Amino acid sequence: MSQRNTAVTDQVTDCPIREVLALIGDKWSAQVLVELGDGPRRFTQLERAIEGVSRRMLTLSLRNLERNGLVTRTVHPDSPPRVEYATTALVEEIREPLEALSAWARRAAPAITEARHAYDTRREEPVTPRA
Amino acid sequence: MSQRNTAVTDQVTDCPIREVLALIGDKWSAQVLVELGDGPRRFTQLERAIEGVSRRMLTLSLRNLERNGLVTRTVHPDSPPRVEYATTALVEEIREPLEALSAWARRAAPAITEARHAYDTRREEPVTPRA
DNA sequence: CTGGATCCGCGCGGATACTG
DNA sequence: CAGTATCCGCGCGGATCCAG
Numbered sequence: 001m002s003q004r005n006t007a008v009t010d011q012v013t014d015c016p017i018r019e020v021l022a023l024i025g026d027k028w029s030a031q032v033l034v035e036l037g038d039g040p041r042r043f044t045q046l047e048r049a050i051e052g053v054s055r056r057m058l059t060l061s062l063r064n065l066e067r068n069g070l071v072t073r074t075v076h077p078d079s080p081p082r083v084e085y086a087t088t089a090l091v092e093e094i095r096e097p098l099e100a101l102s103a104w105a106r107r108a109a110p111a112i113t114e115a116r117h118a119y120d121t122r123r124e125e126p127v128t129p130r131a
Numbered sequence: 132m133s134q135r136n137t138a139v140t141d142q143v144t145d146c147p148i149r150e151v152l153a154l155i156g157d158k159w160s161a162q163v164l165v166e167l168g169d170g171p172r173r174f175t176q177l178e179r180a181i182e183g184v185s186r187r188m189l190t191l192s193l194r195n196l197e198r199n200g201l202v203t204r205t206v207h208p209d210s211p212p213r214v215e216y217a218t219t220a221l222v223e224e225i226r227e228p229l230e231a232l233s234a235w236a237r238r239a240a241p242a243i244t245e246a247r248h249a250y251d252t253r254r255e256e257p258v259t260p261r262a
Numbered sequence: 263c264t265g266g267a268t269c270c271g272c273g274c275g276g277a278t279a280c281t282g
Numbered sequence: 283c284a285g286t287a288t289c290c291g292c293g294c295g296g297a298t299c300c301a302g
Contacts, residue, residue, distance in 0.1 A: 016233035017161045019240070025156050027275070030148045043284050054276060059285060069246025080283045081282080090242060094235050097228035102147035104225050109150070111221060115200025158295070174264055185296060190265060211263045212302080 020094075023068055028053050028061045033091055033098070036071065040086040151225075154199055159184050159192045164222055164229070167202065171217040 024030045028050060035041060035049045047058055062085060065071035070091050076082040155161045159181065166172060166180045178189055193216060196202035201222050207213040 015162050015165065016236040017165060017229060019236040020232045021156060021161060023236075023243070025152060030152060031146050034146065034148060047284095055285070056277090056287095057275060060275090067247055067250040068243050069250075075284095078283095081285085083284060090239055093239070094232060097231035097235070098148060100228035100231075101151045101225060104228070105147040105150040105154075108221055108224070112154070112199050116198055119198040119200075178264095186265070187267095187297085188295060191295090206264095209263095212265085214264060 023070065024065075026061065026064075028057055029065055030098075032058070032061050032065060032085075033070065033087060036085060036087045036091075037095065040084045043083050043085070046085065154201065155196075157192065157195075159188055160196055161229075163189070163192050163196060163216075164201065164218060165233075167216060167218045167222075168226065171215045174214050174216070177216065 024033060031050050031053075032046060035046055041049070043058070043062075046062075047053060047055060050058065053061075062071060062073065066073050070088055072086050072088055074084050074086070076084065155164060162181050162184075163177060166177055172180070174189070174193075177193075178184060178186060181189070184192075193202060193204065197204050201219055203217050203219055205215050205217070207215065
């Protein structure tokens with residue numbers, strides 16, 4: 001079974017939000033779901049769409065999503081091989097809150113940047129009074 | 132500055148959902164926000180409420196949340212020291228989608244467990260036909 | 263009580279090469 | 283095209299000790 005696909009998921013505690021993170025909280029899975037939101041995609045399409053992902057990690061992410069019932073994998077008996085991934089009904093149920101979080105991220109970005117700057121400068125000044 | 136509090140956050144790509152994960156996608160931050168959802172809490176209260184968290188990670192998580200403007204830290208000049216943490220208005224805006232995700236996690240749990248089981252057995256049988 | 267400092271293991275994830 | 287196999291660095295996070 002190569003690389004243990006039970007990696008991210010399985011047991012956590014019993015905090016629901018932790019369960020969600022266990023499902024899509026790794027580096028690429030959430031973005032995969034986003035890409036699949038516009039309809040089924042082939043492996044290479046995903047690879048190109050998701051900037052910076054390696055084939056290895058894309059495969060692992062897709063395997064996990066598939067194992068947890070969030071993504072389906074259908075192999076078309078063509079040559080060259082042709083595999084399509086798609087989201088399941090389970091994912092539809094979280095599309096909306098996920099969109100809400102995305103929208104919030106965009107809206108809050110300036111405030112967050114400012115908060116970071118404020119925090120950082122607030123912690124630097126006491127160290128180097130002048131300079 | 133000790134341990135680089137820029138750990139999780141800062142630059143990612145430009146996928147909004149990745150930004151959210153960068154903010155609260157680490158092991159404990161989301162759960163901290165959940166605990167603070169019922170009102171301000173002291174450090175030790177959080178430590179006890181969040182099963183399995185170490186003082187170190189709780190501190191780091193709180194520092195990150197504070198730095199990104201999601202949590203406030205107020206020190207009451209008492210002896211022994213008394214520090215209270217609370218969520219900011221920024222967090223209020225995502226309480227609802229976060230709740231939605233939590234609710235979904237609870238609802239979907241059986242389906243996910245079943246999907247895992249189906250996937251696992253489906254992958255084991257071809258290996259050991261009998262046994 | 264509320265942390266900070268240090269040490270360290272382990273697993274995520276990147277790079278690369280190989281395959282049906 | 284759609285993966286798999288192997289190697290490996292690095293950073294997350296746990297354990298422990300110390301401090302105001």
